[in-house]
Amino acid sequence: MSLDQAKELLKRAQEAETRLRAIQIELGEPGVLRSPVRLRDLGRERAELEPVVEGAATLSRLVKAIDEAEEITRTSRDDDLLELARAELESARAALPGEVETLRALLVPRDPTDDKNAMIEIRAGTGGQEAALFAADLYRMYQRYLEDHGFGIEMMSLSPTGIGGIKEVVIMARGRGAFGRLRQESGVHRVQRVPATEASGRIHTSAVTVAVLPEAEEVEVAIAPEDIRVDVYRSSGPGGQGVNTTDSAVRITHLPSGLVVTCQDERSQIKNRAKALAVLRARLLDRRRREEEERISEMRRAQVSTGDRSARIRTYNFPQGRVTDHRVGLTLYRLPEILEGDLDELITALASARDEGRLKEAGVDGEDGS
Secondary structure, three states: OOHHHHHHHHHHHHHHHHHHHHHHHHHOOHHHHOOHHHHHHHHHHHHHHHHHHHHHHHHHHHHHHHHHHHHHHHHOOOHHHHHHHHHHHHHHHHHHHHHHHHHHHHOOOOOHHHHOOEEEEEEEOOOHHHHHHHHHHHHHHHHHHHHHOOOEEEEEEEEEOOOOOEEEEEEEEEOOOHHHHHHHHOEEEEEEEOOOOOOOOOOEEEEEEEEEEEOOOOOOOOOOHHHEEEEEEOOOOOOOOOOOOOOOEEEEEEOOOOOEEEEOOOOOHHHHHHHHHHHHHHHHHHHHHHHHHHHHHOHHHOOOOOOOOOOEEEEEEOOOOEEEEOOOOEEEOOHHHHHOOOOHHHHHHHHHHHHHHHHHHOOOOOOOOO
């Protein structure tokens, strides 16, 4: 790790320092204090920049110590001073790679949607009842992962099958950073196993699609009343008293885009309407976000697939007890633990690969130029 690389990173960090000073000034302006939305946005940006500035300050002190120690070793004739300088130089050089990597990670371009709540949609794909059963397995997997990491879970919509499977389920994961953690779970999840109904013991391959969307706030996606058609009807399927006897189910059609959202889990038509609108806003925001990413950088050209739902991203092979993520070439022989929600190793590997792609796009590569 060269000293020149460290100095180049410090130059890039100067932009963060300049922006942080501007934010501090703006936060003191009366107009900003009267605007909750602007105040919130500036607060979030400040929280993201402060660690960058602190990391740059630490690296700057280390670079200065190396420069000063090297100068002393070149010019001093004092044996005691030379011994101290050499010890300082050895210590500072040993610490340099770690501080450089810390600042590099902090300089990864952030996606503001990473901090949002996440709407997770799981749908049975090819494979009939076996796909529906695996959709239920994935639902439980994500539920346990979220619970283990302190995220709240809100059921938005559920369409079960009669044998314990799920045709479709939509949940909201609530908590800071939920979308950033789970966004790369989007895609086709393939399962290879012997179905319980298979008498011959033949392995079947089925698929489930997962879509992870950032929750859209009303200020981000405005839906005009004239752009939607709302239909109400009687709920179907299992339900408590009153669920199947009143017109509480809601179907909302967004006319400009053709998107259709239904919700029938609540007894109240008002609550179902509110949940359906939340799902619709998230889908519209996701569509807008994906269109923007395609326009700017052809879906970022990252090393890791961005989660195109037509792409197979992961295979769960029951006979071999393995899970393979095809985007990063990672295979783990811990299938039972993963289905119990132990996703940390997979999610960390995907996040690291995505960050590397973002760093390369930003011109902050990790190659040793020494």
